[in-house]
Amino acid sequence: MGRVTFAQAVFLAIKGELPGDEEARMLDAILVSSVDHGVTPPSCLAARTVASTGSPLNAALAGGILAISKHHGGAIEDSMRVIQEAVRRNKEIHNTQEEMASIIVREHRERHKRLPGFGHRIHTRDPRTIKMFQIASDLGIAGEYVGMSKAIEGAIEKSSGKSLPINVDGAIAALLCEMEFPPELANAFFIMARIPGLVAHVYEEQTRMKPMRHIDPKDHEYRGIPERKL
Amino acid sequence: MGRVTFAQAVFLAIKGELPGDEEARMLDAILVSSVDHGVTPPSCLAARTVASTGSPLNAALAGGILAISKHHGGAIEDSMRVIQEAVRRNKEIHNTQEEMASIIVREHRERHKRLPGFGHRIHTRDPRTIKMFQIASDLGIAGEYVGMSKAIEGAIEKSSGKSLPINVDGAIAALLCEMEFPPELANAFFIMARIPGLVAHVYEEQTRMKPMRHIDPKDHEYRGIPERKL
Amino acid sequence: MGRVTFAQAVFLAIKGELPGDEEARMLDAILVSSVDHGVTPPSCLAARTVASTGSPLNAALAGGILAISKHHGGAIEDSMRVIQEAVRRNKEIHNTQEEMASIIVREHRERHKRLPGFGHRIHTRDPRTIKMFQIASDLGIAGEYVGMSKAIEGAIEKSSGKSLPINVDGAIAALLCEMEFPPELANAFFIMARIPGLVAHVYEEQTRMKPMRHIDPKDHEYRGIPERKL
Amino acid sequence: MGRVTFAQAVFLAIKGELPGDEEARMLDAILVSSVDHGVTPPSCLAARTVASTGSPLNAALAGGILAISKHHGGAIEDSMRVIQEAVRRNKEIHNTQEEMASIIVREHRERHKRLPGFGHRIHTRDPRTIKMFQIASDLGIAGEYVGMSKAIEGAIEKSSGKSLPINVDGAIAALLCEMEFPPELANAFFIMARIPGLVAHVYEEQTRMKPMRHIDPKDHEYRGIPERKL
Secondary structure, three states, X not given: OOXXXXXXXXXXXXXXXXXXXXXXXXXXXXXXXXOOOOOOOHHHHXXXXXHOOOOOHHHHHHHHHHOOOOOOOOHHHHHHHHHHHHHHHHHHHOOOHHXXXXXXXXXXXXXXXXXXXXXXXXXXXXXXXXXXXXXXXXXXXXXXXXXXXXXXXHHHHHHHOOOOOEOHHHHHHHHHHHOOOOHHHHHHHHHHHHHHHHHHHHHHHHHHOOOOOOOOOOOOOOOOOOOOOO | OOOOOHHHHHHHHHHOOOOOHHXXXXXXXXXXXXXXXXXXXXXXXXXXXXXXXXXXXHHHHHHHHHOOOXXXXXXXXXXXXXXXXXXXXXXXHOOOHHHHHHHHHHHHHHOOOOOOOEOOOOOOOOHHHHHHHHHHHHOOOOOHHHHXXXXXXXXXXXXXXXXXXXXXXXXXXXXXXXXXXXXXXXXHHHHHHHHHHHHHHHHHHHHHOOOOOOOOOOOOOOOOOOOOOO | OOOOOHHHHHHHHHHOOOOOHHHHHHHHHHHHHOOOOOOOOHHHHHHHHHHOOOOOHHHHHHHHHHOOOOOOOXXXXXXXXXXXXXHHHHHHHOOOHHHHHHHHHHHHHHOOOOOOOEOOOOOOOOHHHHHHHHHHHXXXXXXXXXXXXXXXXXXXXXXXXXXXXXXXXXXXXHHHHHOOOOHHHHXXXXXXXXXXHHHHHHHHHHHHOOOOOOOOOOOOOOOXXXXXXX | OOOXXXXXXXXXXXXXXXXXXXXXXXXXXXXXXXXXXXXXXXXHHHHHHHHOOOOOHHHHHHHHHXXXXXXXOOHHHHHHHHHHHHHHHHHHHOOOHHHHHHHHXXXXXXXXXXXXXXXXXXXXXXXXXXXXXXXXXXXXXXXXXXXXXXXXXXXHHHHHOOOOOEOHHHHHHHHHHHOOXXXXXXXXXXXXXXXHHHHHHHHHHHHHOOOOOOOOOXXXXXXXXXXXXX
């Protein structure tokens, strides 16, 4: 207390060692990146739905966390495994990252499997990835995993002509690899990051909304503080 | 196994004694009454939302159960407390059920409180209540609690001119009182009854629906077996 | 209500059709077999632990259900898959059940995998299996899946000299196969069966135990109604 | 990302405004204070029990959160309400904090109610409280709520002769009051703080422990990194 930030304590609890200053700031950025994503994610809908029946805050948060699974947040773990395997195999065969990335992309295409952590509904470059990789670069954390991740992004574009940018899941995956967290814990970081957002949603549901209302994620308005420079 | 039905085993687990044949059949009717209520209840939406993220069946059911709370299913417990108190007070003051019911209705009106277990969005008489009370009457289970419940229904109509019929929650409440279950366990019966319905919803979500779809309870179609005489 | 038992309604909700009388009685036996197993199973400990902190009944039940997973109840699903595969393969190669069972046992041994649904810490014959298979036989439900299950039990003994009897999970697995339920729903039957037992445990925790007590599953006494003939 | 710490983002998500630097550091200290408390708390036991059955990380965390309720973490909210009421009433009657504190202590004694947030099994002064109040004082955050909290501590000792020190729950309560968080969200801070600890426990259970083991909180050994200066 008073000596470390919460993010440093998170690192200590999970790794057993305090992070260096660079890792601490990187972890802060990763956690901040995923605090909230509006009303539409299933974790938010599940939490609000539970809250709307009069269940207490902890039950609503538990409901939300149960919806953070394979298809919601799960791409981080899957992406970590792909990047880790690519880096590991590349150490054996001494290819360039570009050659290894091409192999990975071709293998996924042949198995008709999507590469987790790449592609975005709207963006051709994900602004969160750009920002996080910039921070990682400034902090000296971006290494072979970030490099491999970018090489795969390039290989996808080369092979398909389409731009499937590294998305926020893919960026977090590469950075958790750089900090040597195990893929099995990828979901933990997404859950820890998202809880404060879920708290805010549940509290709004409990204090401003009618119990048992029909929750329509497409029909909502923002009643918070107007947009301003923070 | 082989000697008792599941409903009898439920009774035994909770009460510590096997039910008589009449109670067993009454409990079967109560549990059957609440197995499913379509896509709209929050328990169903929470369970389907959790399932849509790839979470396993038990997690989806847990999510659904977390939404069976004060405003969803909770009226059974509240109604049991009202009916029990009315019957208890009536034993002290030796009124008729009608007089006691009038007092209860007046007290709630003065405190601007709704009487839990009465009223229905559509029906002026709830067909499930009629059926369950008929069964209770045939089995010799309907007694002073069912009587008090009907007396309150009458007193509401007399006092307000409006028909707020005993709804399915109120009917179950009166019958659980007759069988001497504690109000604290009212929710258990609703949860036990609703689980099979939730299982069917979750299984449909897992096997027929796309992951992470937008679940709109107002936009759905029934794909099951067409209506027929069972 | 009034026309079908709860077990019949369970069958209807999941299958879309009412069961025949034999299937209804078989399902009753399956559900009754798993209502409770004392204080030691993790589902009970999780539910009691949650309840001991003052969380409501539905939260405690959700906690319990979250512990009904791969290693607790999960053997039913695994066993269904083994038995189904054995029956399916046997239809292709027209072996006797004994020959097919030997192949299955040998394959598992070679892969150093345990056969799910076989073996018991105490019993060399599981009394619940004997009873359920007797009921299945009387009702005309025991068919090729029960047969294959028994053939595997025999093949294990022949191959290893050890008796690994069909346990309650294996028996339920064979019977759910006979009634053509999908393995994906095996866990649903265990959860539905166990909920009433969990309700009784949670209610005891809430009404007789001190909050936040140290729950030691090895240190408990039974305070219910003394043993008697039911 | 890159501009605010995770604790600042937590504050922003819940309050709608970024904290000042002092509040940010205070919130860091509050969250760090509650990251872990060993194997014995029910949240840890519930999470480990769920994990021991093979359930995934998110289900185990949900199980743990369901056990963070009235008797486990709930004293923070209760203590906030007591302190807030004392400060509010004191503004009306213009007593000294000491006089108001005496009234509060007397009222609780007369109603045979414990004052939440005071007392510790071992310590006569809780070292975490001392540290957090020191930080609050250094940051200029300690105000009338911390003052009232200390006045109540003094009034208890004066009235009973016994030392019931402000414990960690009481200290967090006073500090959340100073930062104008609503008591309804007290549990959110405890849950957010405890998740990283639960993640570490669950990961150990999943990777080092046998499935379905008997989890005895009194029988464990620490296998982490030896004690050292951080």
